[in-house]
Amino acid sequence: MKIRISHMLITLLLTSCLFPRRWIALGIYSYVIEILFVAMLCVFRGRHITVPSKKIHILILGLVLLHAMCYVLHNNIKAMIYSVVAPVLLTYLLYEIIVDQEKYEFSLRAIAIVFLILSVLSMLETFTSFNLWDKISGYEVSYIAANGYRYGLARARGAFETSINNGMFMVLGQGVLLYCITKYKKSLLFRVSYTATLIAAILIMSRATIIACAVLTLLWMFKSGMRKLPMRIIKIALILLVLYGLVRFLNITVIINFFEWLGNTLNALIDSRYVDYDANIGDSEQRLLLFGWIYEATSGHRLLGLGEYGVFSKTVNNVFTKTSIENYFLWIFFRLGWVGLITIIVLLVMFMIHIIKHDRLEIRDLNKNEDKLTFPGMMLCTTLVYVATNFACAGQNDTLFFCALVGIVLAYTKLRQQGVVA
Numbered sequence: 001m002k003i004r005i006s007h008m009l010i011t012l013l014l015t016s017c018l019f020p021r022r023w024i025a026l027g028i029y030s031y032v033i034e035i036l037f038v039a040m041l042c043v044f045r046g047r048h049i050t051v052p053s054k055k056i057h058i059l060i061l062g063l064v065l066l067h068a069m070c071y072v073l074h075n076n077i078k079a080m081i082y083s084v085v086a087p088v089l090l091t092y093l094l095y096e097i098i099v100d101q102e103k104y105e106f107s108l109r110a111i112a113i114v115f116l117i118l119s120v121l122s123m124l125e126t127f128t129s130f131n132l133w134d135k136i137s138g139y140e141v142s143y144i145a146a147n148g149y150r151y152g153l154a155r156a157r158g159a160f161e162t163s164i165n166n167g168m169f170m171v172l173g174q175g176v177l178l179y180c181i182t183k184y185k186k187s188l189l190f191r192v193s194y195t196a197t198l199i200a201a202i203l204i205m206s207r208a209t210i211i212a213c214a215v216l217t218l219l220w221m222f223k224s225g226m227r228k229l230p231m232r233i234i235k236i237a238l239i240l241l242v243l244y245g246l247v248r249f250l251n252i253t254v255i256i257n258f259f260e261w262l263g264n265t266l267n268a269l270i271d272s273r274y275v276d277y278d279a280n281i282g283d284s285e286q287r288l289l290l291f292g293w294i295y296e297a298t299s300g301h302r303l304l305g306l307g308e309y310g311v312f313s314k315t316v317n318n319v320f321t322k323t324s325i326e327n328y329f330l331w332i333f334f335r336l337g338w339v340g341l342i343t344i345i346v347l348l349v350m351f352m353i354h355i356i357k358h359d360r361l362e363i364r365d366l367n368k369n370e371d372k373l374t375f376p377g378m379m380l381c382t383t384l385v386y387v388a389t390n391f392a393c394a395g396q397n398d399t400l401f402f403c404a405l406v407g408i409v410l411a412y413t414k415l416r417q418q419g420v421v422a
Contacts, residue, residue, distance in 0.1 A: 005041075009097050010107050012038050013090055014114055017169075017401040018159045020133050028078065031400065032086045038093055060347070064088055067343040070336040074307035083396065087403040094407030095414070101421045107408050108180055112193040115173040118158060119196035122166060125156040126203045133159045150205045164326075165395030167209030168386075170201040171216060172401055175382025178220040182373045208392035212385050219381035223373045293322070294330045298337065305337035328390035328399070348387065351406060355380045358413045379409045 012034055019031035064084065071080035098104050125131050133139070149155070155163035177194035184190060201209050221233070293314045298306060312334060314322040325331045333341045355376040362374040386402055415421040 006097055006103055007106055007110075009038050009041060010094065010103065011110050013094055013097075014107070014110050014404060016090065017397055017404060018114070018118065020137070020159045020161070020397070029082060032081060035086050035090050035093070039089055042093060042096065060350070063343045063347055067336070067340055070304055070340045071308070073304055074335075076308045079308040087400055090400065091403045091407040091410070094404060095410045098408065098411035098415070101415065104408070104412055104415060104421060108176060109189065111173060111176050112180065112189050115170065115177065115197050116189075116193040118173075119170065119193070119200035122156040122158045122170075122200040123196070123203060125158065126153050126200070129154045131157060153203065153205070155204055155206070156200070160395060160397055162393070162395070163204050164206045164208060164393045165398055167201050167204040167206045168212065168389050168393055168395060168398050169401060170197045171209060171212045171389065172382060172386060172398060172405065173197055174201070174213065174216055175378055175385070176405070178216070179373060179375055179378035182220075182224055183375075208389060212389050215388070216381060216385045219385070220373070220378065223377050223381060225372060290322075290325065290327055290330060294325065294334050298334060301337060302333075303337045304339055305333065305335045308335055310335060326393050328394040331394040348383070351409075352380060352383055354413070355383070355409060358416065362416065375412050376409060379405060 016031040016034040016038075019029070019034060024030065025033055068080050068084045071077065071084065094107070098107060121132055156166055157163050158166040158169070160166045160169065174194060174197055177190050177197060180187065180190035181194060198213060201213055294312070295302075297312055297314070301310075312323060312325055316322050325334060329341060329344070332344055359374050359377040359380060362376065363372055366372065366374075382405070383402075386398075390398075412421060
């Protein structure tokens with residue numbers, strides 16, 4: 001079977017998002033090497049470089065350069081490569097490589113396969129504490145604090161540093177898979193991959209992840225057509241009820257404990273009596289206080305931040321000192337100040353405006369009886385959930401995969417304008 005170079009390049013770019021920060025080669029993170037390797041292959045192949053839109057291109061370039069300049073002013077070129085050059089290059093390479101419908105659809109199948117494998121490994125880690133990425137890197141597995149065991153189950157970290165980042169990464173994948181389930185109804189791959197990803201994400205037992213999964217699913221239902229929403233909710237409720245009854249009947253203790261944890265977690269949203277501080281669920285209040293703590297810590301450095309090596313430390317009480325920043329936007333503000341934060345927000349808003357525009361254009365061309373779910377529309381839902389979840393965690397691998405999605409979406413809208421994608 002002939003291997004297409006374009007398929008290999010797309011696969012390499014997508015799998016680079018699974019290279020954890022603990023994998024270091026030649027003194028830099030290995031995912032950067034993989035992205036640069038693909039870039040060099042594209043140069044050697046002599047690919048024609050295109051510019052999407054001159055005005056937008058110049059504005060985006062200016063914002064990216066401004067964001068990169070923050071790292072330069074902090075004298076941290078390596079961090080600029082990790083956080084600016086690699087994600088931007090990943091986005092642009094996917095945009096350039098996906099030049100027809102076949103390559104676009106291959107990228108969707110590749111995402112489904114990647115997330116199916118990731119989910120299976122995550123579930124394996126949940127029940128056995130075996131982490132493939134740790135074994136390869138020689139990194140010692142440490143299930144404590146945010147990664148600690150809950151009800152005898154390991155909170156799977158997968159390719160990431162924390163379990164919540166693993167969960168949020170899966171939520172991003174679910175956005176693509178839900179669209180594919182609707183678009184390619186006869187494909188079993190997307191259904192199996194989504195189911196595995198959903199189960200693996202829930203088993204991580206993170207409240208933010210479960211809420212993100214639920215919100216994304218509801219947005220998908222809404223975009224798919226309101227007439228189908230009630231029946232889908234009823235079907236899901238009946239399936240969950242049957243599963244719970246079966247678990248109770250078979251007396252599977254671990255899963256019963258999990259359902260009890262899930263109930264307490266959801267109750268904790270509205271009643272503080274259900275909050276289990278020992279299980280690290282009670283840190284929601286700290287995330288709210290974090291806004292004030294970060295603003296106070298950056299006094300005198302709010303324009304450009306404290307740089308990549310700035311250290312955050314807040315004594316909460318006699319036994320606990322807060323050093324982590326579980327909020328991507330606050331994490332950016334702490335390191336790069338108002339300049340870095342505003343550039344990120346403007347780029348996100350520009351992307352959302354772009355996909356809203358193309359979602360409306362595509363819906364206008366659909367027949368009355370067709371599903372109103374478009375690829376830009378589902379990516380808008382995914383982006384909204386991604387932005388919301390960034391208030392609960394700060395993971396660079398999540399951001400890297402989001403940049404990959406941006407590249408695929410921009411390629412898709414380009415092909416739609418050219419009349420290449422149906």
